[in-house]
Amino acid sequence: MNNNLSSFVVACNDQCTGCRACEVACFTVHNQKDNKVAHTVGTVEIPVTPRLYLTRLDESCLPVQCKQCEDAPCLNSCSAKAIARVDGVVYVNEDLCIGCKNCMMACPFGAMEMLPIAKKGQAVKQIGSDEIRKSAYKCDLCIGLEGGPACVSTCPHDVLKLVNLEEDGKEKKIKAAVALTLTGNL
């Protein structure tokens, strides 16, 4: 049965208040190692660069992020081969990204953003100029983080969920099968 479908994070209920705690948590855990971000806001010296994006509709809001597509348009369109699938996660190597924005055009969900790169708490400049280097940013499911994606564990209203469709599908099929046995038509 195992088809190796990638997991992904989605908003799964309508309780999102738009507090942006998910974005701040996402930024925090991605910058603890390379950018000296510690426990408090005062340790941050660089712009907030999240990998999921609070999106507002007329009457509601919810964060939007990468679906880790199986035939990922961003990966396929990348002109610098900066995007690869690593352990089921579509991953951007920011050292290779040239900021061509093909991935932004290709992504049907708006899950890619082009944002400044920083190292050791400082903006990284381009080789030939003082302009700041940018890279594509997208959800990487917080690869290697104990406890799983930070946005999921941070959300105060349990809006976000790490979905594994194969397991979800199994559960749904079992429920459907149980329901069928109750109809007496078998």
Place this chain on the structure above:
Amino acid sequence: MIINIDKDICTGCRECAEVCPASAIEGEKGKPQEINYDKCVMCGQCIQKCKSYVSLIDHGVGVYEAKRAERNLPASVKEPLFAAYSNCNLDKVKAALADKDTITVVQCAPAVRVGIAEDFGGELGTVAARKMAAALRKIGFDRVYDTNFEADLTIMEEGTELIKRVTEGGTLPMFTSCCPAWVSYLERNYPELKEHLSTCKSPQQMGSIFKTYGAEIDQFDPAKMFVVSVMPCTCKEFECNREEMNSSGYQDVDVAITTRELAYLIKDMDIDFNALPDEDFDQPLGLYSGAGTIFGVTGGVMEAAIRTGYELITGKPIPAVDVSAVRGSDIFRTATLQVGDIELKVGIVTGLKNVAPVLEALKAGKLDLHFIEVMTCPVGCVSGGGQPKLLLDSERDAAYQARTKGTYAHDAELPIRKSHENPAIKKIYDEYLLEPNGEKSHHLLHTKYCTGENNFKK
């Protein structure tokens, strides 16, 4: 205004309204919120909670710099800015430091020393009292004093006041008056209970001794002195600007900045906090006991008062310096303590939203207690609105526990742990104040409530 919500940045999530103990945040869901300043007690818990940041994607390039300037923050600040914020007073501090004719005095609240290191990458709750003293000296303050000394002074005054009320028949229960947000809440909502508040000024405002006794011992002209407080609290700025807080003949404390603002100032002056040596506070007004330092945690004022009150009443050493009966984090806890012939009944309220039922019980005659400590913030000042702000709410409990643990560890490591045994306290009473609750104390260290602009009509 001290507490603000930036309409351009607020997403209307109302997470701040959930933590506001005064129900002061008003507005429709999904729309920018407004603060009802008739209700706001300036505790700053909304600032600690808010995660709606100035975003490159949503607000655009250049907005961050514009907002930073609009909020009066130094250009050296690089950290994220959020919708809820407190006004920054560093320009006043920097101007005083730059003026050669001004004598600058600084004092630091107990909780600052277990918070400040976090903004320099330190572990949660790191005790950095002596590094902080070194930082303040390097910034250029002429005297590096300590609010912990005045916390010891508060115990002498408040303990004596309590003993008098219990033995001579005064208004009981007596409430602590260290927390300006709590005092402001009572003045606004329960002015009929004002006689229950201790008449003692808060430790910050007992800083009236800087421009009097402090000026005398150093032969400073008090007119040239500028007193800065570093506080874990956003409401202390309101308190130091209260019109009656001028018993030295001048404004007793000129400006209050938060722990976070001190971190901005240290960074602005290119001081490498983590590389600083350990230094002592200046004497005598920087000498403190463990009792003074536990003012930073819920139950701490109570414990400090018991350590001294017990010995003043019985004349014997207290059997255990750690008064575990009053420690903890339950929102309302009570204890009965045998102090000589007196069966002292005490209560501790932590979190301002938990005080209304206690006040209602008092009004209904159903509260049998002598002394009640009230702190607005969740676990006392270590969780104050001006403390380093956590990036992850999932770390909030761990941070509060670590800062509390650090505070008790600091208490335990100090050579003197009772306010009345602090030699600098003995000295100020010997040569200046003469006796607790005496004439000079009444003038300098005690106050009245619901007066002037704080006389709210219901």
